[in-house]
Amino acid sequence: xxxxxxxQLVALLRxxxxxxxxxxxxxxxxxxxxxxxxxxxxxxIGQRADETTPFAAGIMWATIALTAVLGVGRTWVPExxxxxxxxxxxxxxxxxxxxxxxxxxxxxxxxxxxxVVVPLAVLFFVRGAEPADAPLIALVCVLAxxxxxxxxxxxxxxxxxxxxxxxxxxxxLLPSLVPVVITASGATHAVLGPARDLAxxxxxxxxxxxxxxxxxxxxxxxxxHVLDD
Amino acid sequence: MVLGSATAVLMAASVIGLFLVAPEDTDQxxxxxxxxxxxxxxxxxxxxxxxxxxxxxxxxRRGTRVWDDVGAVSAGLGLLFSALTVVxxxxxxxxxxxxxxxxxxxxxxxxxxxxxxxxAYFVLRSSAEGDRRERYSAVYAIFAFAAVPLSFxxxxxxxxxxHPVVFTENGANMPGSMLIWFVVAQVGVxxxxxTLLQLELLQRRAQRALxxxxxxxEALAA
Amino acid sequence: MAGVDLHLAWGGxxxxxxxxxxxxxxxxxxxxxxxxxxxxxxxVAGHPLPAQARRARGLIGYLGHDPLVYxxxxxxxxxxxxxxxxxVPRLREAVPAALxxxxxxxxxxxxxxxxxxxxxxxxxxxxxxxxxxxxxxLDEPYTGLDAAGGRLLDGxxxxxxxxxxxxxxxxxxDRALRLADExxxxxxxxxxxxxxxxxxxxxxxARTYAEVTG
Numbered sequence: 286x287x288x289x290x291x292x293q294l295v296a297l298l299r300x301x302x303x304x305x306x307x308x309x310x311x312x313x314x315x316x317x318x319x320x321x322x323x324x325x326x327x328x329x330i331g332q333r334a335d336e337t338t339p340f341a342a343g344i345m346w347a348t349i350a351l352t353a354v355l356g357v358g359r360t361w362v363p364e365x366x367x368x369x370x371x372x373x374x375x376x377x378x379x380x381x382x383x384x385x386x387x388x389x390x391x392x393x394x395x396x397x398x399x400x401v402v403v404p405l406a407v408l409f410f411v412r413g414a415e416p417a418d419a420p421l422i423a424l425v426c427v428l429a430x431x432x433x434x435x436x437x438x439x440x441x442x443x444x445x446x447x448x449x450x451x452x453x454x455x456x457x458l459l460p461s462l463v464p465v466v467i468t469a470s471g472a473t474h475a476v477l478g479p480a481r482d483l484a485x486x487x488x489x490x491x492x493x494x495x496x497x498x499x500x501x502x503x504x505x506x507x508x509x510h511v512l513d514d
Numbered sequence: 515m516v517l518g519s520a521t522a523v524l525m526a527a528s529v530i531g532l533f534l535v536a537p538e539d540t541d542q543x544x545x546x547x548x549x550x551x552x553x554x555x556x557x558x559x560x561x562x563x564x565x566x567x568x569x570x571x572x573x574x575r576r577g578t579r580v581w582d583d584v585g586a587v588s589a590g591l592g593l594l595f596s597a598l599t600v601v602x603x604x605x606x607x608x609x610x611x612x613x614x615x616x617x618x619x620x621x622x623x624x625x626x627x628x629x630x631x632x633x634a635y636f637v638l639r640s641s642a643e644g645d646r647r648e649r650y651s652a653v654y655a656i657f658a659f660a661a662v663p664l665s666f667x668x669x670x671x672x673x674x675x676x677h678p679v680v681f682t683e684n685g686a687n688m689p690g691s692m693l694i695w696f697v698v699a700q701v702g703v704x705x706x707x708x709t710l711l712q713l714e715l716l717q718r719r720a721q722r723a724l725x726x727x728x729x730x731x732e733a734l735a736a
Numbered sequence: 737m738a739g740v741d742l743h744l745a746w747g748g749x750x751x752x753x754x755x756x757x758x759x760x761x762x763x764x765x766x767x768x769x770x771x772x773x774x775x776x777x778x779x780v781a782g783h784p785l786p787a788q789a790r791r792a793r794g795l796i797g798y799l800g801h802d803p804l805v806y807x808x809x810x811x812x813x814x815x816x817x818x819x820x821x822x823x824v825p826r827l828r829e830a831v832p833a834a835l836x837x838x839x840x841x842x843x844x845x846x847x848x849x850x851x852x853x854x855x856x857x858x859x860x861x862x863x864x865x866x867x868x869x870x871x872x873x874l875d876e877p878y879t880g881l882d883a884a885g886g887r888l889l890d891g892x893x894x895x896x897x898x899x900x901x902x903x904x905x906x907x908x909x910d911r912a913l914r915l916a917d918e919x920x921x922x923x924x925x926x927x928x929x930x931x932x933x934x935x936x937x938x939x940x941x942a943r944t945y946a947e948v949t950g
Binding site for chain 1: 574627630631633634637638641642646649650652653654656657658660661664665667668669671672
Binding site for chain 3: 288289292293295296297299300303304307308363368369371372373374375376377378379513
C-alpha cells in the first residue's frame with residue numbers, strides 16, 4: 286500500500302491545524318506580539334509625525350515580518366520536543382511533501398495573523414482607506430505569505446536539529462526576508478498611501494511572485510539534503 | 515607561489531596606477547580613486563560568493579570534503595570583501611556627498627543585506643557539526659547566492675537610483691586611461707581572492723594531516 | 737561504527753545487545769533509514785538505500801523508547817495521521833481496530849498527553865503495526881511498558897513469522913534469548929559475536945557476553 290502525495294499532504298496539514306486548534310499556542314502569541322509591536326512602532330515613530338499614513342505600510346509589514354519569525358520559530362517544535370520527527374522521517378513520505386505541508390501551514394497562520402493586524406493597522410495609522418483597497422491588500426498578503434512560508438519552512442528545517450535554534454532562526458530568516466518587507470510594504474503603500482499607483486503595485490507584486498518562485502526552486506533542488514542524515 | 519607574486523605585483527601596480535598616474539577626476543577630486551577599488555572589491559566579493567555557491571553544488575553532488583572547505587573559505591573572503599566594499603563606499607560617499615552613509619544608494623544598502631546574509635552562513639555553520647554542518651553550509655551558500663540579486667532588485671525598485679553607473683551601454687563611464695587601471699585593480703582583487711583561498715585551503719589541509727597523524731600516534735600508543 | 741558487514745536473513749528475529757555506546761541504536765537507525773552510512777551500502781528488505789528509501793520505509797515499522805506520537809492529538813487522530821502517511825486503506829475501520837488490539841479503544845478520543853507512559857507506549861505499538869510492516873525495528877521497546885503492554889509486545893513479536901523480520905535492540909540478555917532466533921553482540925561499533933539463540937542458556941550466554949565485551 287502506498288499513499289498519494291496529496292493524501293499525505295492533506296493529512297500533514299490537518300495534523301498541524303489540529304495541533305494549533307488544540308493548543309492555540311502559536312496563533313495567540315503571534316497575535317498578541319503583533320499588537321504590541323504596532324503599539325511600540327506608534328510610540329517610536331508615529332508620535333512624531335502629524336500624518337502617519339506614509340508610515341502605515343512600513344509599520345504593518347515590519348510587524349508582520351517580526352511576527353512571522355516568531356511563528357516560523359514554532360515550526361517543528363512538537364516534532365522536536367516529543368521526538369515525533371523520527372516517526373515522520375521513517376514514514377514513506379517524501380521530504381518535499383513534509384516541507385510543502387509545513388509551508389502551507391505557515392501560510393494559514395500568517396493569513397490568520399494578518400486578518401487581525403491589517404485591519405488594526407489601517408485603523409491606527411491610515412487615513413482615507415477605502416473598501417476597494419481590501420482585495421489589493423489581500424493579494425499582497427497572500428503573495429508575501431507565500432514568500433515568507435517558503436523561506437521560513439526551508440530555513441526552519443535546517444535549524445530543527447541545532448541547540449541554539451531560538452537565536453539561529455531569526456538570524457537566518459530576517460536577512461532573507463528583507464526583500465519581502467521592502468516590496469510588500471511598497472505594494473501596500475502604493476494602495477494605501479497618499480498617492481495611489483497601480484502600476485507600482487503591479488511591479489511589486491510581480492517581484493513577490495518571482496521571489497516565491499525562485500526560492501521554491503532552490504528549496505526543490507536541495508530539499509533532499511536538508512532533513513535527512 | 516606564482517599566483518601570490520603575480521597578485522602582489524598586480525595589486526601594487528593598481529594602487530600606484532590609480533592613485534598616482536591616472537588623471538584626476540574634475541568633478542570629485544582625489545576621492546574618486548577609491549571608487550574604483552570600491553567597485554573592484556564589490557565585484558570580487560560577488561565572485562567569491564559565486565564560488566561558494568558552486569562549491570556548495572559540487573559538495574552536494576560529490577560529497578568530497580574539499581568542496582566544503584572551498585565554500586567556507588570563499589564565503590568568508592566574500593564577507594570580508596563585502597565589509598570592505600561598504601567601508602570604501604562609505605569613504606567615497608563622504609568625499610563625494612559629505613555624508614558617511616546614504617540609504618538611497620541601492621548598491622551600498624544591498625551590501626549591508628549581503629553582509630547579514632553571509633554572517634548568517636557562519637552562524638548556521640557553527641550550529642551544526644560534522645556531516646550536517648557541511649551539508650547545511652552547502653545548501654545555504656546556494657540559497658544566499660539566490661537571495662543576493664533579489665535583495666538588490668528589491669532595494670533598487672524601492673528607492674531612487676543615484677549611484678553613478680560605472681559601465682554604461684556605450685562602454686565604461688570613465689576615461690580610457692582610468693579604465694586600464696580599473697581593470698588592473700579588478701584583476702588584482704580577483705588574484706587576491708584566489709591567493710588567499712589557496713593559502714587557506716593549504717593551511718586546512720596541513721592541519722587535517724597533522725590531526726590525522728596525532729590520532730594515529732595515539733592509536734598506536736594505546 | 738566500523739566494518740559492519742551484515743546480511744540478515746528474512747523471516748527471523750534478531751536481537752542486538754551490547755554495552756552503552758556500542759552502536760546498537762545507530763545500527764537500528766541506519767536500518768530505519770534515519771541515518772546514512774558514511775561508507776558502504778545498505779539495503780533494507782531488498783531495496784537499496786537511499787535510492788529506494790521511500791519504498792523501503794513503507795515496509796518498516798520503527799519504535800523507540802519513546803512512543804513517537806503527538807501528545808496533543810488524540811489517539812485516534814495520531815493513528816489517522818500515520819495511517820494516511822502509510823497509505824493504509826479504509827482508515828475508518830483500521831484505526832479503531834488497531835486501537836482495540838492494544839486495548840486503547842475506550843480512550844480513543846483523549847489526548848495522548850493524558851495517557852500514562854505505558855498507555856502511550858501501547859499507542860506506539862498500535863502505530864507500529866497499523867500498516868502491517870514486514871520489518872519491525874525496535875529500540876528498547878519494553879522501556880516504560882506496563883505488564884499488559886509487555887504481554888502485548890511479546891504477542892506482536894511472536895507473530896513475526898515467515899516473510900517478516902524483526903530487529904530488537906535490548907540490554908536485557910535473557911529477553912534477547914527468549915524473543916529472538918539470532919543474537920548479535922556489538923561493542924565499540926563492531927559486531928563481535930553472532931549466534932543462533934537455540935543452543936544458548938542464559939548463564940552460558942551471560943558468560944560469553946562478558947568475555948567478548950570485556
